[in-house]
Amino acid sequence: MPYIFLNYRTQSDAYAAALLDELLIRRFGADAIFRASRSIRPGVDYRQAILSAIKESRVILAVVGQGWDAVIREEDRRGEAGNSWARMELAEAIRDGTVIIPILLAGAPSLVKMDLPDDLRGLAHYQYLRFDYRNISQDFFRISEELVHLLSTWNIAVGNESGP
Template sequence: MTKVFVNYMTGDEENVAAMLDEHLSDRFDSKVFFRASKSIPYGDDFRPALLEAVRASDALLAVIGARWLADAEDGRRRIDREDNWTRREIVEAFDHGVRVIPVLVGSAGALTAEVLPPELARLAYCQYARLGHRNLAGDLDLLAAKLKELVPGLTEKERSAEGAHVVNNAHGNAKIGIQGVVHGDPSFDFGGKP
């Protein structure tokens, strides 16, 4: 099965990595996307699971925010440590011919080879995607479209109007109404009432 590995640095946009995984999984298929905290069962040894998942992937999305190159508590940059899993996953991808796509988040600037450890210097030359708050929906759609072009076998889920239910809740004299689409649960109420 097609696999896209979602790589991120703890302490740097891990919420964006989770959101990205959720958005793409909803659009394509959740089994296609590998993100450690979602994909590795509790109690399993994460070390071989991560490296095997990278090697089995067609692409690795390296989520990079403004703190990706930040120092750890001891003053050394986390990415410079050979035991850093973000680094190990990207190196593993390069070593096994997996396409690496940097996904720059917010104000994160493009990386240069000079600021990266030698093993990761190639990352500076990988064409990147960008996710910004001003055009997040458009950026996500563009990334999804590009992934569909680049990753063999990646197909979008079919959407049916029958599977979607519209919920519109405006309680009392509320000046704010919330309308949303809820898949599979027509009794869902944003106010917590069935």
């Protein structure tokens, strides 16, 4: 069962999600992390797999790169909001009350409530963490320590204690 779900936009933030996934796997083990492109087996209905993983996960890490909010607004303007899995995953997690930690990549500003659509506005109030290519080790250490703390509050044993 995955405890940590990686949410990211494939068009812009997949590289950071893949790196974060690799580091998280070293720290917590592959079974504890869900990243769609790695976790869903061929021939499986990805829609069901994603929705199921969101329901099972305790924490959603929302990878937010530069221009993330502008892309969301553009989807709204074009009427494409319903086609964005990254957005649907977050909206579902918000409805379910799942813990969401925005992970801001290099250059990404804090989320602003008025820049987000109604179903995602709450994200602007969620405490975020940074994951910057200039500080990968320190930023990942902070992310992993916060995850260890959160998971331990649910009495979930975590994987490799030695870290990456």
